[in-house]
Amino acid sequence: MNKTKIQIRPRLRVIFGENIALGPGKAELLELLEETGSITKAARKMKMSYMRAWSLIRTMNHCFKAPIVVSKHGGAHGGGGAKLTDDGRQILQLYKKMNDQCLRSVRPAQRQLEKLLCR
């Protein structure tokens, strides 16, 4: 019997006081920033404005002790890009780890749920 599989997407939010210190959007932004080395490029890939991306980064920098993202001061014309700090990378890794652990932990219940879904 060919049961249709389901997919679980944890969209963990880390709430810190009034703020969402970290969530799926912020984690994706950090990941793309690491990949592209630029807030502009990362924002574009997420189809959000630079201002929106910067506001997410500001919230993270505000919640965590040390800055998560710093500018690289590389090229001329202020086009030096940005990169994750060591803390930024650690925070992203911890978020991914929580995601993986969550997915692993729900598997037995997930299988029970699958039995109740249409084929």
Place this chain on the structure above:
Amino acid sequence: MNKTKIQIRPRLRVIFGENIALGPGKAELLELLEETGSITKAARKMKMSYMRAWSLIRTMNHCFKAPIVVSKHGGAHGGGGAKLTDDGRQILQLYKKMNDQCLRSVRPAQRQLEKLLCR
């Protein structure tokens, strides 16, 4: 030293083909439906329209083998309310179980994250 605690909110989505078979909004709706015995009342508590609530229920009823919600045919004027089926209750319990298991599984990473947050 008094470290500020963070709170993790898993917002698990159960993806089934093109549909979100279950997620935080649908689970809350089921819970309120169980509590109030009425789609109208449950929708009002979530500040959503009856039509929106009904559309969420329709998606669930479409994804799962057996109906999740049935009308109670109680009072006159079609005001008989609605209730969860046995499958509906089981599905809600499994979703809550997944939430709890997820929260438990991320605790060690959560504690590491807490150390990086502002006090």
